[in-house]
Amino acid sequence: MGKQKYYDTALKPERAVLVGVIRQGEKPEETKEYLDELAFLVDTAGGVVANVFTQKMEKPDRSTFVGTGKLEEIRAYVQAEEIDMVVFDDELSPSQLRNIERELQVKVLDRSNLILDIFAGRAQTAQAKTQVELAQLQYLLPRLTRLWTHLERQKGGIGMRGPGETQIESDRRMILEKISLLKSRLQLIDKQNETQRKNRAQLIRVALVGYTNVGKSTIMNMLSKSEVFAENKLFATLDTTVRKVVIENLPFLLSDTVGFIRKLPHHLVECFKSTLDEVREADILIHVVDVSHSSFEDQINVVNETLKELGARDKEMIMVFNKIDAYVTPEIDEFNEEEPRGLTLDEFKRSWMGLHNTPSLFISATKKENLEEFKQLLYDKVKAQHTVRYPYDQLLY
Numbered sequence: 001m002g003k004q005k006y007y008d009t010a011l012k013p014e015r016a017v018l019v020g021v022i023r024q025g026e027k028p029e030e031t032k033e034y035l036d037e038l039a040f041l042v043d044t045a046g047g048v049v050a051n052v053f054t055q056k057m058e059k060p061d062r063s064t065f066v067g068t069g070k071l072e073e074i075r076a077y078v079q080a081e082e083i084d085m086v087v088f089d090d091e092l093s094p095s096q097l098r099n100i101e102r103e104l105q106v107k108v109l110d111r112s113n114l115i116l117d118i119f120a121g122r123a124q125t126a127q128a129k130t131q132v133e134l135a136q137l138q139y140l141l142p143r144l145t146r147l148w149t150h151l152e153r154q155k156g157g158i159g160m161r162g163p164g165e166t167q168i169e170s171d172r173r174m175i176l177e178k179i180s181l182l183k184s185r186l187q188l189i190d191k192q193n194e195t196q197r198k199n200r201a202q203l204i205r206v207a208l209v210g211y212t213n214v215g216k217s218t219i220m221n222m223l224s225k226s227e228v229f230a231e232n233k234l235f236a237t238l239d240t241t242v243r244k245v246v247i248e249n250l251p252f253l254l255s256d257t258v259g260f261i262r263k264l265p266h267h268l269v270e271c272f273k274s275t276l277d278e279v280r281e282a283d284i285l286i287h288v289v290d291v292s293h294s295s296f297e298d299q300i301n302v303v304n305e306t307l308k309e310l311g312a313r314d315k316e317m318i319m320v321f322n323k324i325d326a327y328v329t330p331e332i333d334e335f336n337e338e339e340p341r342g343l344t345l346d347e348f349k350r351s352w353m354g355l356h357n358t359p360s361l362f363i364s365a366t367k368k369e370n371l372e373e374f375k376q377l378l379y380d381k382v383k384a385q386h387t388v389r390y391p392y393d394q395l396l397y
């Protein structure tokens, strides 16, 4: 796919239509959240959203995701409005993808390959590039296989023998060869990185983790006075950056890494495992939350789940609620007089502190609010671990 195109602002942005299914028991706000996030992904990839289609269904249709009537409606819109692509909020199965493409006659993407495409456009280092390419090929492979078995089922029919199959078979073989090549390349890079990590000074390691776009890189820049790329797009950071930071007289290593997101394609997590080594090997995690985001509590859960998947859930953690400057008390229901609004920041703070033992802080990285308190807590935590780990270290005394 034309990655170049996405980032070339001189070209007309591609026009997209989003499609989501409202499952039974799902609240309309939830669906809206999911689709808003999908729209942000499209925006990050350089496209513009022209329209959104939703359908209430018990579960997505097995062959066409949405019902045939809805698909017909989308097709009419796509033709009338010169739409370049249709993006589905869930990962489509190989046969769904094929059926929908046949019906709509336009580029069809799902959430997974949209994320993969953004990653591909952002990867800078050899490691990230290799990881993304591997994930893309692994995404592609079953979509070829199924096509192939589909053809095989019809084998015997006149005109169905021969080239069709062998073409796909050889594509498949090529992809498999490429996958094993990429895997061995990654192993080599991993080994080099491991050696690098071993050669590092004996310092406590702290990792910034959190949902994408919460302000991890901004905090990294603030603490290390370095320049890590930060912007209001999803997945601004793909490669892990490690910096030495000194608070008062205490040095430690701080790493900034790729943000997490709901429904992150599984093979992508797999491929990025080694990028996330810094997280897995960290002594302390700083879990950054964008408290101004309307679904920040869901985002906290997604991050905790992903950490569990990485085997990093039991580490010492500090919760940092960032962007307090942008927090607005949510309006819940204007017709309910007893509960016309959600929690104010203060109320949330108190209820959070009451429920959780994890040390928590409320800051604004851009407005520089409560940064001293944050640095102090970080200093205390790092120092506590440092004195246990390196008791004879002269640095501290």
Ligand SMILES: Nc1nc2c(ncn2[C@@H]2O[C@H](COP(=O)(O)OP(=O)(O)OP(=O)(O)O)[C@@H](O)[C@H]2O)c(=O)[nH]1
Pocket: 210, 211, 212, 213, 214, 215, 216, 217, 218, 219, 229, 230, 231, 232, 233, 234, 235, 236, 237, 238, 257, 258, 259, 260, 322, 323, 324, 325, 326, 363, 364, 365, 366, 367
């Ligand atoms: N209002 C407000 N915006 C902030 C604050 N901290 C960061 N931002 C903005 O949030 C956006 C995302 O910041 P990043 O630091 O790139 O976030 P990240 O978590 O590194 O994002 P990814 O690398 O994409 O996962 C940027 O536009 C920042 O300027 C804050 O305290 N208040």
Ligand SMILES: [Mg+2]
Pocket: 216, 217, 218, 229, 230, 236, 237, 256, 257
């Ligand atoms: Mg970042």
